[in-house]
Amino acid sequence: MELKLAQRVKSLTPSSTLAITAKAKELKEQGENVIGLGAGEPDFNTPQHIIEAAVKSMHEGHTKYTPSAGLPALKKAIAGKFQRDQGLQYQPKEIIVGNGAKHVLYTLFQVILDEGDEVIIPIPYWVSYPEQVKLAGGVPVYLEGFEENDFKITPEQLEKVVTDRTKAVIINSPSNPTGILYTEEELLALGKVCLNKGILIVSDEIYEKLTYGDSKHFSIAQLSPELKEQTIVINGVSKSHSMTGWRIGYAAGNKNIIEAMTNLASHSTSNPTTTSQYATIAAYNGSQEAVEEMRQAFESRLETIFKKLISIPGFTCVKPQGAFYLFPNVKEAARLTGYSDGDAFAEALLVESKVAVIPGSGFGSPDNIRLSYATSLEQLEEAIKRIHLFVEEKSKSSVQK
Structure with missing residues (x-):
């Protein structure tokens, strides 16, 4: 056979x-x-105080299942991070914790895309974006960020590729692989197109803590209440706290999307690794x-x-x-x-x-x-x-x- x-x-x-x-x-x-x-x-x-917190959690018996969307204490720590860093307020029902930012992205595309829905992906892109979109039945629509423009896409470019099947656009700042950041003004201009066209913004901010010189990271979600409502922020502790192997990432945004992601997680992964969640609480609540x-x-x-x-x-x-x-x-x-x-x-x-x-x-x-x-x-x-x-x-x- x-x-x-x-x-x-x-x-x-x-x-x-x-x-x-x-x-x-x-x-x-x-x-x-x-x-x-x-x-x-x-x-x-991984910083020592994070490792010690993980070990302590195991000795205290925290080795069982947790809620599918993550521990309430971890959601609180993540909400505190958003408030400190971007002045953003998220409620627990607007946050889901997953097994790394990569898996959170995968879950997001599974719940927002129907067959034939389009996702605009700027070039250069992180290698997994197109594959995850395709796995969800979606169609990657590539939009080249030209080298002479520091690999960034423009509002004019974005507007030209939007169709009635466009569901979302991905913004990765700081970028993998280029290391570029979008400025506040550039994000506002792109966001205006997304608001006018009703496009969901997927903002991958996994490298936000690693910026150099005078460059400053802005989350597009922090620029206006309207943009916050239309943005799903993706982040995690892999790069910021050197916790790649712990596999903790999260998404924050529209409560209906987060609820759908939680329901899917309950039938796929059950919950993020318990010990890693306690480690992440220490990562966000402890010394930076x-x-x-x-x-x-x-x-x-x-x-x-x-x-x-x-x-x-x-x-x-x-x-x-x-x-x-x-x-x-x-x-x-x-x-x-x-x-x-x-x-x-x-x-x-x-x-x-x-x-x-x-x-x-x-x-x-x-x-x-x-x-x-x-x-x-x-x-x-x-x-x-x-x-x-x-x-x-x-x-x-x-x-x-």
């Missing part, structure tokens, strides 16, 4: 970030000195010193390596304002070294120079690659040195041919 897969999973594209990380790990296990710049997680351990220390470390690394990166022949790069990624355009570098695009360039870089970066095609930008600077400065500088040498040597051999 031949087992047939469901049609909805046949078109799925595997996560390019996880794929390159797995290949780099395989080479390391073979004894190769690989520097991995692919992982999207901080290289710091470690969060700032990590932010400062990332900013210091960025300032050190950015100049070195753009000195590589054929590399251009918009300087990130947040997150912990660099997203250089390597079209010219690929041409100089004899490769067709960023994907081929990235593969050769891993095989020949043992530097693992993420091909830009997974983000909708085949001329780019993504490098994470969530690793030690020593490793980063060595990686940039290897890339520079790779380009110089390959360029010479390409010319000789």
